[in-house]
Amino acid sequence: MSTNETTAQPVGGIAPAMIRRTPKRDYVPFYGPIAMIVFLVVWEVGLRIAEIPELYLPRPTVIAQNLYLLFTEGGILQDLGVTLYRIFGGFFLAAFVGIVLGILMGTSRKLYAICDIFIAVLYPIPKISLVPLLIIWFGSGDLFQIVLAALGCFFPVVINTILGVRQCDQGLILAARDLGASERQIKWKVVFPAAVPSIFSGLKLALGIAIIMVVAAEMLTAKYGLGARLQLSGQILETGQVFAILLLLAVLGGLLTKGQERIDRMIGRWRT
Numbered sequence: 001m002s003t004n005e006t007t008a009q010p011v012g013g014i015a016p017a018m019i020r021r022t023p024k025r026d027y028v029p030f031y032g033p034i035a036m037i038v039f040l041v042v043w044e045v046g047l048r049i050a051e052i053p054e055l056y057l058p059r060p061t062v063i064a065q066n067l068y069l070l071f072t073e074g075g076i077l078q079d080l081g082v083t084l085y086r087i088f089g090g091f092f093l094a095a096f097v098g099i100v101l102g103i104l105m106g107t108s109r110k111l112y113a114i115c116d117i118f119i120a121v122l123y124p125i126p127k128i129s130l131v132p133l134l135i136i137w138f139g140s141g142d143l144f145q146i147v148l149a150a151l152g153c154f155f156p157v158v159i160n161t162i163l164g165v166r167q168c169d170q171g172l173i174l175a176a177r178d179l180g181a182s183e184r185q186i187k188w189k190v191v192f193p194a195a196v197p198s199i200f201s202g203l204k205l206a207l208g209i210a211i212i213m214v215v216a217a218e219m220l221t222a223k224y225g226l227g228a229r230l231q232l233s234g235q236i237l238e239t240g241q242v243f244a245i246l247l248l249l250a251v252l253g254g255l256l257t258k259g260q261e262r263i264d265r266m267i268g269r270w271r272t
Contacts, residue, residue: 040060043059043060044059044060044061047059054239054240055237055239056239057239058239058240058243062240063240063243063244063247064244065240066238066240066241066243066244067244067247067248070241070244070245070248074229076226076229076245076248078224079224079225079226079228079229080226080248080252082142082222082224082225083214083215083218083225083226083227084252085142086142086145086146086149086214086217086218086225087149087207087210087211087214087256088210089142089146089149089150090145090146090147090148090149090150090152090153090210090213090214091149091150091153091206091207091210093146093150093153094149094150094151094152094153094154094157094206094210095153095157095203095206097150097154097158098153098154098155098156098157098158098161098202098206099157099158099161099199101115101158101161102157102158102159102160102161102162102164102165102195102199103161103165103187103188103191103192103195104187105158105162105165106161106162106163106164106165106166106191106195107165107183107186107187107191112162119155119158119159122155123155123159127148127151127152127213128148128213128216130148130151131148131217131220134147134148135221140221140222144217144221145213145214145217145218145221145222145225148213148214148217149209149210149213149214149217151213152206152209152210152212152213153206153207153209153210153213154206156202156203156205156206156209157199157202157203157206158202159202160198160199160201160202160203160205161195161198161199161202163198164194164195164196164197164198164199165191165194165195167194167195167198168190168191168194168195169194172190172194173186173190173191176189176190196267197264200260200264200267203260204257204260204261204264207256207257207260208253208257211249211252211253211256214227215227215230215249218230218231219231226245226248226249229245230242230245230246233245
């Protein structure tokens with residue numbers, strides 16, 4: 001007999017009933033932090049024993065010291081603010097255009113036939129290869145970085161929006177039409193809510209792409225921002241500072257992703 005099942009004692013001649021116990025969760029929340037602590041300890045001790053120069057691979061304690069100095073003396077908050085401005089600028093621009101166009105394409109066969117060929121041709125182009133053109137058109141300031149981030153974010157958003165719209169239950173659309181809803185009302189009050197899960201999948205991908213695009217653009221042309229600071233640290237061989245900025249970017253990306261997932265769950269509860 002399985003360990004997750006017990007047999008109830010017969011009462012009044014009734015055959016024994018099988019009672020299932022709730023299986024234990026396989027996920028243990030503290031395993032991740034423990035694994036991270038062990039990894040950092042091994043990293044620290046291993047480098048001390050091997051005596052590897054900090055130029056090639058700094059110890060975690062050195063990285064922590066550099067991160068502290070960046071916040072207390074290095075003015076990193078200004079660079080962080082500039083980078084966040086560019087990330088959110090490109091992300092929200094792409095989200096607005098991608099969602100609107102995706103809903104229109106998903107509900108209009110003619111518009112889909114017109115736009116689909118352009119998406120199919122432009123999507124595979126590495127967006128970083130557009131840097132020379134974007135600098136010619138927009139200069140090397142904030143607008144250039146925002147547009148580059150928006151171009152990278154746009155395609156995951158519009159493609160996932162189209163998929164979400166096309167998966168909408170046709171029965172809901174027919175019922176709305178029978179109740180006298182206009183095509184505009186159907187698009188935004190029936191189709192859009194049904195497509196929200198797929199849209200958020202696209203937005204989650206887009207947010208990560210926005211971070212990548214902005215940091216890459218800052219490393220190429222910017223004077224301020226985390227990418228510019230990262231490039232400068234590499235040029236002067238400050239490896240500990242490079243790792244500190246990479247750690248900051250990792251934490252930033254994790255926080256933004258978790259925040260987005262929280263919003264997704266809130267909207268999911270609202271939809272139900």
